[in-house]
Amino acid sequence: MNDLISKIQSELPRFSKGQKQIARYILEHYDKAAFLTASRLGATVGVSESTVVRFASELGYEGYPHLQRALQEMIRNKLTSVQRIEVSKDRMGGRDVLQTVLHADMDMIRMTLDSIDRDAFQGAVDALTGARRIYILGVRSSSALANFLGFYFNLLFDNVILLHTNSVSEIFEQILRIGEEDVFFGISFPRYSKRTLSAMKYAGDRGARVIALTDSQLSPLARAADHVLLAHSDMASFVDSLVAPLSVANALIVAIGMSRRGEIEQTFNSLERIWEEYDVYEKAEDEGT
Incomplete structure (x- = not known):
C-alpha cells in the first residue's frame, strides 16, 4: 500500500488539475476509491471518466481496472468492519440488493x-x-x-x-x-x-x-x-x-x-x-x- 501511495504523492506535482483532484481523493479515501468504477470516481471528484483513465495511465497502469485492482489487493486486509459497511453502502447505492449480491458472486466464480x-x-x-x-x-x-x-x-x-x-x-x-x-x-x-x-x-x-x-x-x-x-x-x-x-x-x-x-x-x-x-x-x- 505504501508503494502505491508514495508513487501518487511523488507524481502529484506534475499531474493536471483534474488528475490532482483524483490523486487527492485516493490519498484521503483509498478505502472507497478502490471500489469505484472510473465513471463513479470521476463523478465523485468532478472530472470526466477519460481523465480518470488517463490518470491510471500516468501511474503506469494499462487502464483504470488495473489501478483499481492494485488498490483492492493492497487494502483488502486493512479495512475494518465499519469501513466495509461504508464501502458496501456506497457500492449498493439504491440498487436491488439481491440482484447486486448474486451478480457479484457470479463474477467472483467467473474471475476464479x-x-x-x-x-x-x-x-x-x-x-x-x-x-x-x-x-x-x-x-x-x-x-x-x-x-x-x-x-x-x-x-x-x-x-x-x-x-x-x-x-x-x-x-x-x-x-x-x-x-x-x-x-x-x-x-x-x-x-x-x-x-x-x-x-x-x-x-x-x-x-x-x-x-x-x-x-x-x-x-x-x-x-x-x-x-x-x-x-x-x-x-x-x-x-x-x-x-x-x-x-x-x-x-x-x-x-x-x-x-x-x-x-x-x-x-x-x-x-x-x-x-x-x-x-x-x-x-x-x-x-x-
Whole structure:
C-alpha cells in the first residue's frame, strides 16, 4: 500500500488539475476509491471518466481496472468492519440488493475460473491423496469452508483431522506430531487469521506439505504454502463472500473422488446400507398413499 501511495504523492506535482483532484481523493479515501468504477470516481471528484483513465495511465497502469485492482489487493486486509459497511453502502447505492449480491458472486466464480492455477490445483489433489494425515484449519467465517471440506474428506479418507480452534495453544497441541508425510490445509480470507498463518508456518517447518485456500498471491497464507488455491472473495461487504472458495473446495472434493472412484464406490455402498438400517434419511412415501 505504501508503494502505491508514495508513487501518487511523488507524481502529484506534475499531474493536471483534474488528475490532482483524483490523486487527492485516493490519498484521503483509498478505502472507497478502490471500489469505484472510473465513471463513479470521476463523478465523485468532478472530472470526466477519460481523465480518470488517463490518470491510471500516468501511474503506469494499462487502464483504470488495473489501478483499481492494485488498490483492492493492497487494502483488502486493512479495512475494518465499519469501513466495509461504508464501502458496501456506497457500492449498493439504491440498487436491488439481491440482484447486486448474486451478480457479484457470479463474477467472483467467473474471475476464479479464469485465474486459478491448474497446476497448483492438481498439486493439491496429489498431495492430499498421498497424505498420511490431513489437517484442516479455518477460523471465523472460514470455519464454514473447513467444516465442508472436513465432512467430505472424512468420507473420502480415514486420516482427516479437522482442527478445533478454541485457543491458539489447542491448535498447536493438535498438530504437535505433524510431519513430512502429512498435509496441512489452511483457509483464510481478509482479514487474515493469525492463528491459521502461524499453524501453517509450523506445519511447513515440520516438513508437511501445506495447501492454502485464499484470495490473492499477496495473502500471507500464499507465502507459507506449497500449493496455493486462489479464489476471489468480495470483501467490500461486512459479509465475507465465500461462494467462489466453496466452488473451489467442491471441485477439489470431486477431483479426489474421481481419482479414487473404486474406493469411493465401496465407501458409499457401505454408507447407503448404514443410512438405510438406521433410518437416517426421510423416505419418499409410497405412491398412492
